[in-house]
Amino acid sequence: MKFCPNCASQLIKQEIDGAYKNVCVSDGCDFVNWNNPVPVVAGLVQLGNNYVLARNSEWPKEVFSVITGFMEKNETPEESISRELKEELGYACMSLKFIGHFKFPKNNQLIIAYHLEAKGALSLSTEIAEIKVVSREALFQYDFGKFQLTSEIISSWARSENAHNNTP
Numbered sequence: 001m002k003f004c005p006n007c008a009s010q011l012i013k014q015e016i017d018g019a020y021k022n023v024c025v026s027d028g029c030d031f032v033n034w035n036n037p038v039p040v041v042a043g044l045v046q047l048g049n050n051y052v053l054a055r056n057s058e059w060p061k062e063v064f065s066v067i068t069g070f071m072e073k074n075e076t077p078e079e080s081i082s083r084e085l086k087e088e089l090g091y092a093c094m095s096l097k098f099i100g101h102f103k104f105p106k107n108n109q110l111i112i113a114y115h116l117e118a119k120g121a122l123s124l125s126t127e128i129a130e131i132k133v134v135s136r137e138a139l140f141q142y143d144f145g146k147f148q149l150t151s152e153i154i155s156s157w158a159r160s161e162n163a164h165n166n167t168p
């Protein structure tokens with residue numbers, strides 16, 4: 001953001017609380033572009049004993065990931081990811097479990113990740129080009145390439161699952 005959305009003056013870099021922000025210094029305007037991260041929900045989708053990875057229509061062939069989406073106004077993250085599951089894949093959410101939150105500074109996003117148990121008939125939105133259904137073993141070995149964060153989410157899920165399975 002280069003110009004003030006309130007008065008159209010050029011924004012100036014200033015230090016506020018130890019971090020540089022673009023601020024408006026024109027008289028009577030106190031606009032600050034805080035540039036706070038945007039929350040994005042992500043869902044690792046389980047269908048029976050398998051996991052469903054999706055390829056966005058804009059991604060190259062063979063590039064798959066978990067499903068993601070922006071939150072709508074007045075939604076909880078749980079409601080958002082359940083809605084995305086329905087919209088993108090047509091599945092109903094039977095249960096969901098928080099995996100963790102992950103920072104994604106490249107896109108200035110906070111990723112809030114869930115594991116979802118899904119049910120129902122597949123019905124792809126136009127946003128999704130295709131899906132890949134993989135076993136649990138294949139999921140943990142899947143090469144997500146440049147999508148490091150997807151690997152991180154799945155590793156985090158695997159660790160919590162292992163911790164859970166090892167509990168006497």
Ligand SMILES: [Zn+2]
Pocket residue numbers: 004005006007008009024025026029030031
């Ligand atoms: Zn201004």
